[in-house]
Amino acid sequence: xxxxxxxxxxxxxxxxxxxxxxxxxxxxxxxxxxxxxxxxxxxxxxxxxxxxxxxxxxxxxxxxxxxxxxxxxxxxxxxxxxxxxxxxxxxxxxxxxxxxxxxxxxxxxxxxxxxxxxxxxxxxxxxxxxxxxxxxxxxxxxxxxxxxxxxxxxxxxxxxxxxxxxxxxxxxxxxxxxxxxxxxxxxxxxxxxxxxxxxxxxxxxxxxxxxxxxxxxxxxxxxxxxxxxxxxxxxxxxxxxxxxxxxxxxxxxxxxxxxxxxxxxxxxxxxxxxxxxxxxxxxxxxxxxxxxxxxxxxxxxxxxxxxxxxxxxxxxxxxxxxxxxxxxxxxxxxxxxxxxxxxxxxxxxxxxxxxxxxxxxxxxxxxxxxxxxxxxxxxxxxxxxxxxxxxxxxxxxxxxxxxxxxxxxxxxxxxxxxxxxxxxxxxxxxxxxxxxxxxxxxxxxxxxxxxxxxxxxxxxxxxxxxxxxxxxxxxxxxxxxxxxxxxxx
Amino acid sequence: xxxxxxxxxxxxxxxxxxxxxxxxxxxxxxxxxxxxxxxxxxxxxxxxxxxxxxxxxxxxxxxxxxxxxxxxxxxxxxxxxxxxxxxxxxxxxxxxxxxxxxxxxxxxxxxxxxxxxxxxxxxxxxxxxxxxxxxxxxxxxxxxxxxxxxxxxxxxxxxxxxxxxxxxxxxxxxxxxxxxxxxxxxxxxxxxxxxxxxxxxxxxxxxxxxxxxxxxxxxxxxxxxxxxxxxxxxxxxxxxxxxxxxxxxxxxxxxxxxxxxxxxxxxxxxxxxxxxxxxxxxxxxxxxxxxxxxxxxxxxxxxxxxxxxxxxxxxxxxxxxxxxxxxxxxxxxxxxxxxxxxxxxxxxxxxxxxxxxxxxxxxxxxxxxxxxxxxxxxxxxxxxxxxxxxxxxxxxxxxxxxxxxxxxxxxxxxxxxxxxxxxxxxxxxxxxxxxxxxxxxxxxxxxxxxxxxxxxxxxxxxxxxxxxxxxxxxxxxxxxxxxxxxxxx
Numbered sequence: 001x002x003x004x005x006x007x008x009x010x011x012x013x014x015x016x017x018x019x020x021x022x023x024x025x026x027x028x029x030x031x032x033x034x035x036x037x038x039x040x041x042x043x044x045x046x047x048x049x050x051x052x053x054x055x056x057x058x059x060x061x062x063x064x065x066x067x068x069x070x071x072x073x074x075x076x077x078x079x080x081x082x083x084x085x086x087x088x089x090x091x092x093x094x095x096x097x098x099x100x101x102x103x104x105x106x107x108x109x110x111x112x113x114x115x116x117x118x119x120x121x122x123x124x125x126x127x128x129x130x131x132x133x134x135x136x137x138x139x140x141x142x143x144x145x146x147x148x149x150x151x152x153x154x155x156x157x158x159x160x161x162x163x164x165x166x167x168x169x170x171x172x173x174x175x176x177x178x179x180x181x182x183x184x185x186x187x188x189x190x191x192x193x194x195x196x197x198x199x200x201x202x203x204x205x206x207x208x209x210x211x212x213x214x215x216x217x218x219x220x221x222x223x224x225x226x227x228x229x230x231x232x233x234x235x236x237x238x239x240x241x242x243x244x245x246x247x248x249x250x251x252x253x254x255x256x257x258x259x260x261x262x263x264x265x266x267x268x269x270x271x272x273x274x275x276x277x278x279x280x281x282x283x284x285x286x287x288x289x290x291x292x293x294x295x296x297x298x299x300x301x302x303x304x305x306x307x308x309x310x311x312x313x314x315x316x317x318x319x320x321x322x323x324x325x326x327x328x329x330x331x332x333x334x335x336x337x338x339x340x341x342x343x344x345x346x347x348x349x350x351x352x353x354x355x356x357x358x359x360x361x362x363x364x365x366x367x368x369x370x371x372x373x374x375x376x377x378x379x380x381x382x383x384x385x386x387x388x389x390x391x392x393x394x395x396x397x398x399x400x401x402x403x404x405x406x407x408x409x410x411x412x413x414x415x416x417x418x419x420x421x422x423x424x425x426x427x428x429x430x431x432x433x434x435x436x437x438x439x440x441x442x443x444x445x446x447x448x449x450x451x452x453x454x455x456x457x458x459x460x461x462x463x464x465x466x467x468x469x470x471x472x473x474x475x476x477x478x479x480x481x482x483x484x485x486x487x488x489x
Numbered sequence: 490x491x492x493x494x495x496x497x498x499x500x501x502x503x504x505x506x507x508x509x510x511x512x513x514x515x516x517x518x519x520x521x522x523x524x525x526x527x528x529x530x531x532x533x534x535x536x537x538x539x540x541x542x543x544x545x546x547x548x549x550x551x552x553x554x555x556x557x558x559x560x561x562x563x564x565x566x567x568x569x570x571x572x573x574x575x576x577x578x579x580x581x582x583x584x585x586x587x588x589x590x591x592x593x594x595x596x597x598x599x600x601x602x603x604x605x606x607x608x609x610x611x612x613x614x615x616x617x618x619x620x621x622x623x624x625x626x627x628x629x630x631x632x633x634x635x636x637x638x639x640x641x642x643x644x645x646x647x648x649x650x651x652x653x654x655x656x657x658x659x660x661x662x663x664x665x666x667x668x669x670x671x672x673x674x675x676x677x678x679x680x681x682x683x684x685x686x687x688x689x690x691x692x693x694x695x696x697x698x699x700x701x702x703x704x705x706x707x708x709x710x711x712x713x714x715x716x717x718x719x720x721x722x723x724x725x726x727x728x729x730x731x732x733x734x735x736x737x738x739x740x741x742x743x744x745x746x747x748x749x750x751x752x753x754x755x756x757x758x759x760x761x762x763x764x765x766x767x768x769x770x771x772x773x774x775x776x777x778x779x780x781x782x783x784x785x786x787x788x789x790x791x792x793x794x795x796x797x798x799x800x801x802x803x804x805x806x807x808x809x810x811x812x813x814x815x816x817x818x819x820x821x822x823x824x825x826x827x828x829x830x831x832x833x834x835x836x837x838x839x840x841x842x843x844x845x846x847x848x849x850x851x852x853x854x855x856x857x858x859x860x861x862x863x864x865x866x867x868x869x870x871x872x873x874x875x876x877x878x879x880x881x882x883x884x885x886x887x888x889x890x891x892x893x894x895x896x897x898x899x900x901x902x903x904x905x906x907x908x909x910x911x912x913x914x915x916x917x918x919x920x921x922x923x924x925x926x927x928x929x930x931x932x933x934x935x936x937x938x939x940x941x942x943x944x945x946x947x948x949x950x951x952x953x954x955x956x957x958x959x960x961x962x963x964x965x966x967x968x969x970x971x972x973x974x975x976x977x978x
Contacts, residue, residue: 021913024913025912025913028913032916054808054809054810057809058804058809061801061809062801062805065797065916065917066797066800066801066814066816066847067816067818067847068818069814069816070813070814071809071810071812071814072810073810074810075810078567078568078569078839079567079568079569080567080568080569102809104809104810169768173771173772173775174808282662283662286662311555312550312551312555315547315550316551319543319562319663320543320546320547320550320560320562320591320593321543321561321562321563321564321593323560324559324560325555325558325559325560327555327556327557327558329556329557332822332823333821333822333823334821334822334823350567358555358556423514424510424513424514424517427517427521427554428554
C-alpha cells in the first residue's frame with residue numbers, strides 16, 4: 001500500500017506557485033457549496049509522525065474560510081470520556097450539515113498505537129477495525145463526507161524529517177522524545193498501519209495515501225484529493241431518497257400476539273411485590289458507581305401502554321440524582337443536521353448513572369418506518385447500526401434492557417376514552433394518538449421485526465404484557481432488578 | 490429566617506387527599522402552558538439534610554409530565570468541569586424555553602459547605618454569594634423563572650428524621666455517615682445558611698423557606714409555591730420588550746479616533762518581527778497546559794478590518810490541536826432558547842487550550858444594539874453580565890485579551906472594492922457589509938462605549954491600528970505573547 005508513496009514525487013516551487021491560486025479559488029467555492037449543501041465534511045488526516053499533518057492542516061485552513069470549520073485532536077481521554085464508549089469523543093464533535101471538521105488524530109489512533117505497543121493482539125485490532133468500518137459506513141449513509149488522507153514517509157524519510165525539524169529553531173519543539181521512540185518502531189508501525197488501511201479501505205470511505213517527503217507535493221496532492229472529493233459530492237447534489245410509509249402486515253402468530261394478555265396481579269400482591277422490588281432496586285442502583293457500570297433502559301410500546309407509569313415506579317425507587325429521563329420528542333435543529341443516533345450518544349449516562357429513554361432510537365424502525373419519515377434504505381440499515389451502538393455500550397460496561405410494553409387494541413381504546421374523561425389526563429391524548437391507532441397493524445408488525453433483529457444477549461428486548469398495569473410494572477421492575485443482580489458482581 | 494419554619498405546621502391526611510387532585514390538575518395545566526411559553530423553569534431545591542429534597546422531587550415529578558423535564562444533582566466535579574469556571578456545570582444544563590430543570594443541589598452547595606467546613610472565610614463566601622446574585626439576576630432577565638425552595642428542619646427535627654429513616658429498611662440507605670457528621674454541625678450550618686439565604690433573597694429570585702417536619706405539609710406547600718410562581722409568570726405572558734435600533738453618535742475625540750491610523754510596518758521589518766513572535770508564541774502556547782491555564786482571544790472590528798488574517802497568524806504559530814476557532818454566526822435554535830451567553834460558555838476552552846472568537850459575546854452591545862436585535866434593557870445590562878463572565882474566567886485561570894481592530898472608513902471602502910475585484914475574495918463581501926457600513930458612526934460609538942465599560946485589568950481591550958495589516962498583525966501577536974509571558978510563571 002505504501003510503495004507507491006515512496007517514489008520521490010516532487011512539485012517544483014514554480015509549478016506550486018502557479019497552481020495555488022486556482023486551487024484556493026476552487027477550494028473556497030467548494031466550501032461555500034458545502035455551507036449550503038445537505039452534507040457535512042470530515043477530513044481525517046493520518047500518517048507517519050513527522051509527515052506534517054499539522055502543517056498541512058494549517059495550510060489548508062489558511063486557504064479556507066475559517067467559519068464553520070473546526071480542527072480536532074485528542075489527547076488522553078477525560079474522565080467523562082473514559083466513562084463512555086470509545087466512539088463517544090468522536091460523536092461529540094460530529095459536524096452538522098454545511099460544516100467541516102479536520103481531525104489530526106482519530107478513531108484509528110488508539111487501535112494502531114495499541115497494536116504497535118502490543119497492548120492488543122491481531123484479533124482485537126481486527127475487531128476494532130470492523131467497528132470503524134461500520135461507523136464510517138453509517139457516516140456515509142447519514143450524509144457525512146469522510147475524506148481520509150494518509151501522509152507517508154519512508155523510514156529514511158522520517159529520520160531525515162525529524163532531524164530537519166530539530167535543526168530549525170522555530171520547529172524544534174515539534175519533535176519530542178516520543179517521536180524518536182516511535183521512529184525506532186517504524187517497521188512495526190508500518191506493518192500495523194498497512195493492515196489497518198487495507199481493512200478500512202472501503203468504497204464509501206477510501207484511503208488516499210500521499211507521499212509526504214516533499215512538502216509542496218504533499219500539500220498540493222492532499223488539497224487536490226480533498227477538493228475532488230468535495231466537488232464530486234457537490235455534483236451529486238441533494239441525494240434523493242424516497243421516503244414513503246411502509247405498512248408491514250403482522251404475521252398471524254407473531255411474538256406480540258402470543259403474549260398472554262390476560263396476565264394480571266391483584267392490588268395486594270402488587271403492593272407487596274412492588275415494595276420489595278423497589279427496595280432492592282434502590283440498593284442495587286447505588287452499587288453501579290462502585291462497579292464502574294451504568295444502565296440504560298429503553299421503553300417502547302403503543303400510546304397509552306403505561307410507559308410513564310412504569311418509568312415512575314423505577315425512578316421512585318432511586319435517588320433522583322442517579323437517573324436521567326429522556327423523553328424523545330422532535331429533534332432540535334442541531335440534532336436534525338447530524339446522524340440520527342447523535343442525540344442519543346449525547347445523552348449517554350456516566351458511570352454510576354441510569355438513562356431512561358421514554359421512546360428511543362428505535363423510533364427509526366417504528367414511527368419513522370411506518371410514517372415514512374425515514375427511507376427504506378435508512379430504516380433497513382438502522383437495525384445494524386443500532387446493534388453496533390448497543391454493542392459498544394455493553395462493551396463499555398453499560399447494562400441495557402429494552403422493554404416493549406404491549407397492549408391489546410381494545411384496551412388501548414378503553415384507555416383513550418378514559419383519558420378523554422379525566423381532566424388531568426386529557427393532555428395525554430391527542431389527534432396523533434388516534435392517527436397512530438389507525439395504523440395499529442403496521443406498528444405491531446414493525447415492532448416484531450425490531451425485536452427479531454435487535455434482541456441481543458447484551459441488549460435483550462423484554463416483552464411486557466401491559467393490559468394490566470400492575471402486572472406490567474412488577475414485570476419491568478423484576479427484570480431491571482435481575483439485570484442489575486446479574487450484571488453487578 | 491428559619492423561625493417561621495419551626496412552628497409545627499401540619500397537613501392532615503384527609504386535607505392532603507382532598508387537595509391533591511386539584512393541585513395535580515393545576516400543575517399539569519401550568520406545565521403545558523410552560524411548554525408553549527417563552528420562558529424556562531428552574532426549581533432549585535435546597536435545605537437541611539433529611540428534609541426530603543429527593544422525596545419531594547420524586548413526588549412532584551410523579552405529578553408532572555416527564556417530558557421536557559430533567560433532574561440534576563452534582564457530585565465531585567469531573568476533570569472537564571474542574572478545568573473551567575465554577576458555574577460551567579450549571580450553564581451546561583440550563584433548560585431551554587418551554588423546559589424545566591429540577592436541581593437537588595446547586596450553586597449554593599459548594600459555597601455553603603465550604604464555609605461550614607471552614608474552607609472559606611466570610612469575605613470569600615460573600616463574594617461567592619454576590620456572584621450568585623448576579624447570575625440569578627441574569628437568569629431572570631433572560632426569561633428563566635427560578636423558583637428557590639428551602640426545606641427546613643430544626644436540629645431536633647433533623648435528628649428525628651434521620652433516626653426514622655434509619656429504622657425503615659427501604660430508606661436506610663439514604664442516611665450516610667456524612668449526614669450524621671453534618672448533623673453535628675447543625676448550628677454552624679444553620680448560621681451559614683441563614684446568612685446565605687438573606688444575601689440572596691432578591692426580588693427576582695426570592696427564597697421560599699418551607700417547614701419540612703411534616704411530609705404532607707412540605708409537599709403541599711412546596712408544590713403550591715411552585716404552582717403559584719408558574720401561574721404568575723404564565724399570566725405575564727410573553728414579556729414585551731421594545732427592540733429598536735440604537736444609533737449612538739460618536740464623540741469627536743473618542744478613543745478610536747485618537748488612534749494613529751498612519752502606523753505601519755515595512756515588509757522586511759514585518760517578516761523579521763512576525764517570525765520571531767510566531768516562534769515565541771509557539772513555545773509559550775505549549776506551556777499553558779503545564780501551568781493549568783487557558784487563553785481566550787476575542788476579535789471585534791468593522792468588516793474587512795483583517796480579523797481573519799490576524800487570527801491566521803496566531804493559529805499558524807501553534808499546534809492545531811491547541812486551539813479552537815469559533816466564528817460567531819447566527820445562533821442555532823438550541824442557543825436561541827437560552828440566555829445569550831450560553832453559546833459562549835459552551836465553547837470555553839479546557840486547560841492548556843486556546844479559544845479564539847472571531848466576533849464574540851460583544852455582539853450583544855455592538856450589532857445587537859445598533860440593529861435593534863436586543864432591547865435597550867438587554868444590551869445595557871450586558872456590560873455587567875459580560876464583566877461577571879470574564880471575571881469568572883480569569884478567576885479560573887484563563888488569560889483573556891480582546892482586540893478591536895480599527896479601520897478608517899476610507900480604508901474599508903478601498904478593501905471592499907478590492908474584494909469585489911479578486912475572484913477568491915468575492916465571497917467575503919455581501920450586501921450586509923454595505924448596510925453595516927452605512928451605520929459606521931453608530932458602530933464606532935457603540936465600540937467606544939463597549940471598551941469604556943468592559944476593559945478590565947483581567948480582560949483588557951487592546952485597540953489595534955488596522956489600516957496597515959502588517960502593523961496590526963505584529964501588534965496583536967506582540968500583545969498575545971506578552972500576555973502569555975505575564976500570565977505564565
